[in-house]
Structures are given as C-alpha cells and as structure tokens.
Amino acid sequence: MKLIKRTFLLLATVITLIIFFNYPKLNIIAGYSAKSTASSVFLAKRSLSLTDKTDNNFSPINLANDIVSEIKKEATATAIGLLKRKASYRDGLGAVLIPNKKTKLVNNKPKRSTPDLKTPFPYGNKAPKDTVFNNINYTKIRSAVDDIFNDSTQTRAALVIYKDQIIAEKYDTGFDKNSLLLGWSMTKSITSTIFGILQCQGKINIQDNAPFDEWKNDERKNITIHNLLQMNSGLEWDEDYNSISDVTKMLFLEEDMTKVQLEKPLIGKPNERWNYSSGTTNLLSGILRKQFDSHQEYLDFWYTNLIDKIGMNSMVIETDAKGNYVGSSYAWATARDWAKLGLLYLHNGNWNGTNLFDKDWVNYATTPTPTSDGWYGAQIWLNAGSRYSDLPKNMFSFDGYQGQYVFIIPDYDLVIVRLGLTKNIDFNQYLKKIINSIQ
Structure with missing residues (x-):
C-alpha cells in the first residue's frame, strides 16, 4: 500500500511540475485559439467547425478546445482542459483577447465610408470589365x-x-x-x-x-x-x-x-x-x-x-x-x-x-x-x-x-x-x- 501511495505521489508531483513549467505555453495556445476563433467566426463569417478544421488545426494550437457564444460574440478556448482564454468581437474593430478580468476594452469605432458600387474594379467595387489581352497566354x-x-x-x-x-x-x-x-x-x-x-x-x-x-x-x-x-x-x-x-x-x-x-x-x-x-x-x-x-x-x-x-x-x-x-x-x-x-x-x-x-x-x-x-x-x-x-x-x-x-x-x-x-x-x-x- 505504501508503494502505491508513493507511486501516486510521485506521479502527481511529475504532473504538477509538467503543468507548472508548461502553463505559460498553455496561456499562449489558448490565447491564439480564442483570438483566431473569434476573428474567423464573427469577422470572417466562417463556421466554428471550418475554423477548427483549418485555421486552428496545427500543433500545438490544436490542443485547445473552442466554443463560441453567438449572443455575446465571444470565443472561449481551453488548452487541454486546464487553462481558459476568452476573446470578444466588436463591430468595426474585430476580435480582441481579454487579458484579465479587470480589462476594460476601448470600443471606439472608426468611421467608414460607403463602398462605390458603380465604378468597376479596381477603382470601385463593381464587377471588373471583361478585358482580354492579346499578349497573354x-x-x-x-x-x-x-x-x-x-x-x-x-x-x-x-x-x-x-x-x-x-x-x-x-x-x-x-x-x-x-x-x-x-x-x-x-x-x-x-x-x-x-x-x-x-x-x-x-x-x-x-x-x-x-x-x-x-x-x-x-x-x-x-x-x-x-x-x-x-x-x-x-x-x-x-x-x-x-x-x-x-x-x-x-x-x-x-x-x-x-x-x-x-x-x-x-x-x-x-x-x-x-x-x-x-x-x-x-x-x-x-x-x-x-x-x-x-x-x-x-x-x-x-x-x-x-x-x-x-x-x-x-x-x-x-x-x-x-x-x-x-x-x-x-x-x-x-x-x-x-x-x-x-x-x-x-x-x-x-x-x-x-x-x-x-x-x-x-x-x-x-x-x-x-x-x-x-x-x-x-x-x-x-x-x-x-x-x-x-x-x-x-x-x-x-x-x-x-x-x-x-x-x-x-x-x-x-x-x-x-x-x-x-x-x-x-x-x-x-x-x-x-x-x-x-x-
């Protein structure tokens, strides 16, 4: 029984040390994933599944689990179940990580102009002219x-x-x-x-x-x-x-x-x-x-x-x-x-x-x-x-x-x-x- 207790204690100590030395990395992993998810879902209008399958699907970022709140416009990422980070989306400003609970976001929005839909691309946003160049293969x-x-x-x-x-x-x-x-x-x-x-x-x-x-x-x-x-x-x-x-x-x-x-x-x-x-x-x-x-x-x-x-x-x-x-x-x-x-x-x-x-x-x-x-x-x-x-x-x-x-x-x-x-x-x-x- 003493051997089992010692083994368990040693294992717990090793796990604690691993978490302690890797905690800063988990903070970065969860932060990247939360920010990437919030921007992808709320700014770029992609699905959470596509975001996780593509943008966040590389090591070590894929160690994080992501969820989103459509109502709050927030994304939360948890790194291997141990550390959680949150990113918030603001219209006109995109997504931002919330560094800590005391953070107060500055949410002033830039003024934007109306797109020109009458002038063809590139000088406007109307469809480009159908141009064919004889010297292009x-x-x-x-x-x-x-x-x-x-x-x-x-x-x-x-x-x-x-x-x-x-x-x-x-x-x-x-x-x-x-x-x-x-x-x-x-x-x-x-x-x-x-x-x-x-x-x-x-x-x-x-x-x-x-x-x-x-x-x-x-x-x-x-x-x-x-x-x-x-x-x-x-x-x-x-x-x-x-x-x-x-x-x-x-x-x-x-x-x-x-x-x-x-x-x-x-x-x-x-x-x-x-x-x-x-x-x-x-x-x-x-x-x-x-x-x-x-x-x-x-x-x-x-x-x-x-x-x-x-x-x-x-x-x-x-x-x-x-x-x-x-x-x-x-x-x-x-x-x-x-x-x-x-x-x-x-x-x-x-x-x-x-x-x-x-x-x-x-x-x-x-x-x-x-x-x-x-x-x-x-x-x-x-x-x-x-x-x-x-x-x-x-x-x-x-x-x-x-x-x-x-x-x-x-x-x-x-x-x-x-x-x-x-x-x-x-x-x-x-x-x-x-x-x-x-x-």
Whole structure:
C-alpha cells in the first residue's frame, strides 16, 4: 500500500511540475485559439467547425478546445482542459483577447465610408470589365494558378492583375471574392503607408527622433522613426512564433501592444543591425496615435486617408484592448482589396488621379535597409538581394505569416496576390510562370 501511495505521489508531483513549467505555453495556445476563433467566426463569417478544421488545426494550437457564444460574440478556448482564454468581437474593430478580468476594452469605432458600387474594379467595387489581352497566354496562366491549389499548399485565394485588370482569379472550396482573409504581417505595410501619407501631407518627418519621453535620458534618444520603419533601431526583440517569445507574449498576453518594444533596451546601435520585429511595428502604431489630438481621429485616419479612400471597404484592422491598431498583424480583407494596396504602390501612390503619396515615398519604402542584405525596406520586403533569383530585382512585396503575399512587379505591370495557410510553394517558379505567360 505504501508503494502505491508513493507511486501516486510521485506521479502527481511529475504532473504538477509538467503543468507548472508548461502553463505559460498553455496561456499562449489558448490565447491564439480564442483570438483566431473569434476573428474567423464573427469577422470572417466562417463556421466554428471550418475554423477548427483549418485555421486552428496545427500543433500545438490544436490542443485547445473552442466554443463560441453567438449572443455575446465571444470565443472561449481551453488548452487541454486546464487553462481558459476568452476573446470578444466588436463591430468595426474585430476580435480582441481579454487579458484579465479587470480589462476594460476601448470600443471606439472608426468611421467608414460607403463602398462605390458603380465604378468597376479596381477603382470601385463593381464587377471588373471583361478585358482580354492579346499578349497573354491564358492557358499558361491558368495552369500556373491551378498548380498552387492542393492539400499541401492550402492556398485559399490567388489573384493576378495585369494593367489594372484581373487576368486570373481562383479560390479554394468554401471561399470566394467576398471572403475576408487575414494578412498577418502584410498589415505592417499598411502601417508604413500611413507614415507615407502623413509625410507627403507634411504632418510628420520620418527623420525625426522617435517621440518618447521614456527614451530621452538614455541612448535610445537617438533612434529615429526612419530607424523603426527599417527595423534597424538596435532595440532588443525576439520574433519567434514557435516559443514563448517577445512576439507571442505581445500578441496573446498584452493589453497595450504599442508599449512592449518601447520598454526594450538597446542591444546594438541604430542603423547597424536589422532585426525583424512586430513589436517595432506596433510601436510605430503608437507613434501614429501621437499625431492626432483624439483617439477617434487616429482611428478614422487609417480609413479615410487610405483604406476606404482606395475602396478597400472590406478591410478591418483589429485593435488591442486599449484601442490601438495592431499594425503588425491583424488586417483582414478580400483578395481583391489586398490587391488594391499593391496597385496603389504600382502606380506610385496615385489612385485614379488622386495622389495619396508620391514616388519619393515608394522609392524610400523600397530602398534596402543597409543591414538586411537587400531583403527589407520600410516595412516592405524586397528582391534587391535576389531572394527570388529569376525575378526582377525591383520587385517588392507585402508578406505575412503562413504565406500571405502581395507581389508588385513594376517591369511587367503586375500585382499578384496569394493567401493561404502554408508557405509550401516555390514562389520563384510560380511568379516566373506568370511572367512567362505574358508574350
């Protein structure tokens, strides 16, 4: 009997220790699953079963069990029956995790404009013109697009635009041109674009030092907005989605995501070390908040001066519990609306005759960060270092987790969108095939 008791006690101790050391991981797992479920069900209008079968069906997130309340617009996830997290949906702001019971959500909604349903895509939201180009081999381009739709790639949407016209478009089963899809880090390029618009309006100078009193008395006082946009500020940051890291703690534990990078020390000097950081982008969102007299003005500006102005009316950028746009990660839109952002850059900031920003901003945003090996500009990915060996070096892109892409290829007047759940695609070959379909 004593042996049985000792064995039971040892087993209980081992289980307790396992739970103790893995509890922080369970917090992240449940947080990810609750947030993903709330956004998918209430914002993207998908079923809970589809969400669990696809978006949340990877290790270790699939250890969580999800339930939703249609009445409360809430999603709750429980990690292996031990830890529970809740996310709440707010109209116009998307879903947000509730960090703790004392959290009071900031629920101000941005003002939105009415979609233009009279003008054909891309400059409005009416059906695009039926255009056929004699120099396009449509058989080749359809074949290239078809090849990236399979169980391995898990592509959900593919769109190819040539000279402002759709020449190929395809969606996975259960998705269509109206489906909202998460851009993940493509959101960073939107945040950068807001700086470009303010710069061109003469309301901000990106060469100024970052406006934080917390940095005035130490070496961080020399960090400029430019350094932050290029992600070479020298600030400490760990961007690892497979562990408990700075980025996972920020996205799934913090009420105010604009402050996490603010509190980090320097581990280098500005302009000497490129370090990809979602914390930096949310810090930039906090800097944008400082440009406006009220929180409502901050919320409205992103839509009135960019998103709705170019007809990306499906887009919603989710906010954190304090009402800050999560500029690093949480923009949702249709494939066609993601393409509009690419077209805006293809046309050097001009949208159907109106300049939102100018070519100087595009040149700036696509100039390689000195320490990035030609891979990165101002929150935009580049091909200057020939990451895609068979493609033009002046190609650039908005990139996101799990293979979200908007490629802009100026030499061929192309914008190419791919949205899905994996990166299991040879994009060099895929884009090369599309280019080769243009004769």
